[in-house]
Amino acid sequence: MLDFFRDGFYKDLVLLLVISIILGAAFSQGVAWAIDTYFGDTLDQMIGEYGEYDLILHIREEAKEAALRELQRIGEQSFPGYKLNETLTIAGQANVFFGLPPQFRTREVLESITSYFGAVPGLNGYTLMAEPSVLIRGVHPGVREELREEIEELKGVSFTVKDGNNLVVLTEKEDDLPQVTAGIEGILAQYQILELRFPMGFEVDTQEVGNKALEILRAQESSASRYANVTSAQYGEDLDAFLKTLVEMRDFLGSYASKVRISPSPGISLSVGERIVLEAVGEMQEELIIEVTGVFGDLAEGMIIQGSPVQSMDRVVQQGYRLLGEGEQGDYIGEVEIENERYRLAYAVDESLRLLAELEELAVQASSAVDNAEAVLTTFQEALMQLEVLQVQMRQLNEGIAKGDAKSSGEQFLVTLLLNGLFQTLAQGVIHTGEESLDSLQNLDIEEMRSSLDGISTQIANVQEIDVAAIMEQIGFVRDTLPDLSDAEIGQSIRLINTYLGGQVIPGERVQLLIQGEAPNEKALEKIFQTELENPYLHTYSTSAGMVSPDARGEIFRILKEVRSIVAGMLAIIFTMIVLALDHAAIFSTLKQLRAGKKARTKRWMRILDPLLLFGGVLGSGLLTSIYYLAKGQIPFFSPVVVAALGFVLGVVLVVFAERFSPVDSMELMAGQSLGLSNVQIMREVVIPPSRPGLLNLLNRFKQQF
């Protein structure tokens, strides 16, 4: 086989390989570059050139026009020389790019975006995209300031900006990014957050446990230089709060919904999730469908998932039937007791409003009644005093009559006698009866009664001072704001919340410890903490204090770069296959033809390893590997070994099917040999010219004589 190349064709082959590799790499990388450039330009048109904009403001679509006017106003007023560009609107959200003039690209401005843009109509938030920058995600608040200080000392760093849990590190130049990124990664590697997580239900004093955990850590042999308790309630609590709110919401809805208790008949067993149908009764529009939510011995609880129960303060007992799959009513299962809590609540609220209205009126009337009573008491007291005076006078008169008047005339005597008799009668009546009554009247504690009336009056005044109208208004507001949900809707909501909560883990308490220095062996520490803190359910997790990640644009360009590498890699493979099929197939086809007339292979390795297959494999491997890596191809899972192996396989396949790819006329070949042509002449004049058009054919035209 080597003879074939020795007489000069090896030059042609080497030239072919070199040009194939160069062309293949140029073609693959060129096409990939074109794709990359196209997408890159498209991206630039969409989101501006590198560093052109600093913010993406997310604005509700319907408020876009007003928002743009406001942004222009803010720009002119606060950031003269600003840039504004409205780009894509996605899912009802317009995205507006805002570029700050260089003098305003400061930490102060970038950390006060909300104060500048908070009043923009329809603003749904913003994304910081100041460039060139390195984004550190999930920076723990306990080390943020420390990290900031260290990072800002790095060469090339302009300043850092806090953006939620992220830290944006702005560099002076784009070229500084690699070294700054490396520097940040080096700093972050020095900080580890060791988190101790306690299961739900464990109430933990994070400060106390944190300090104890620190002692435990310090007692370990470690190269860590510093430990600190950095437990933060704010850190990552949003989801917890949301989940807890959902749980509360579910509980509220559960108590707001009608209570359904099922008493299964003897022999009937119910299971959770089973459905029961109740016939429509009274004002019910449709039958009720109940889902069993719990079974407790002989009783079961359920939830209405379809229909509305009777509006009644009383418990309503109905007969329940199993709901079959097709919506048909099945067997009788027992009595179902429904308490319409929602109706009861609404009824109670209405009654409260009524009571308050009556109370206000009652207070007014009571106040008037007390006033009247006080007036009566005063009149009574005055009357009593007059009676006392009268009693004294009567007594004096009576005494006078009893003594007689010697100086009186006969007329006077008669008048006196008559008057005396009258007054005596009166006086004695008054004195006798009047004294007893007056005594009893005098015994009445008028002052006490007045004091009581004053007390009642004060209380009534207090009642009147109460802003009943405000109470009524608020109760009315509560009544109006009570969820206007039917039982079916409540049931569906609870099911939905349960579905969501079912896939979520509601974390318990946690303690976060900062470890500066060597990363801890979290699994070894977990056992130590479980023992020392006497909590076998405790788990430890070690995380970085922050994670460097490309910014939004960097991420897109990284993906584009990956796409480019994949395209380049795939094109390299395709190009290699084409080159092998069009050019090298003719060579191997010729070699196979020539070998047919040769002596049988005598060397053992040749019989086992066909040299031609081996050569084809090596050629294919070399060709593909060279083109692939020169084209900067990078396909996932295609390691150098895989690429070389693929090339080898392609080469072997080429050798096996060479005659099919590029048949060689054996008659012409034999004629060439018999005429004393060298192998290179045979190739150039006999084999290549009629072969498939390709690089070999093209290059051969410069050497071909006929």
Added chain:
Amino acid sequence: MLEIRDLRKSYGKLTALAGVDLDVARGETVVIMGPSGCGKSTLIRCVNRLTEPDQGSIILGGQDVLALSSPELQKFRRRVGFVFQQFNLIARLTVLENVMFHLVLGGMEREEAAERALASLDKVGLRAAADRRPRELSGGQQQRVGIARALVTNPEIMLWDEPTASLDPILVGEVLEVMEELVKETGTTMVIVTHEVSFALRVAHRIVFMDQGRVVEEGPPQEVFAEPRSEIAKLYRKLLVN
């Protein structure tokens, strides 16, 4: 001129040549006859190493053919004319180019090569067809081009591998006629593999019969056909008589 000793060639389990010994003298015309598959074509292809024998020796003009290096072999082949059964013309070249191209590739000036090619075509009566392509010619004409191509180098020896086997019977005559003239006029050493008994009788100095990879009988045509010893010779004699 040509000495072949104990020449052996196998294709896997199939033995094509089982130890052939053959001598051809300068200027001699030897016709090799035998049934299909007896090794005739393999034998003459071994002579210019179109087929590599497994064993034996071939001495041509005092040169050990099997010991030749690749460049030496190429030079050697230019001294040997070979006419194929299937003509083996280069389809993309004209008749003239087919006849001259190896001269040019061998270093000859184009004009001189063309002159010699035309002269060679003259010998086979195809000068007029010089600019035509092989596909435009009849089988007999194509074979005559093949003959012209073999002759153009003035070879020391001509090897003919059943030159008429692919031709219609009507066309066989024109080729045999050319061959016969060449044998008579050029005096070149020729080894011809053919089944044409009458042609062999007319032109051969010696006929060699082969069977199962061996030479079974040889001798002047009159002798071998007069008193054939081998079965093959007897069969050919019968053909001649019929």
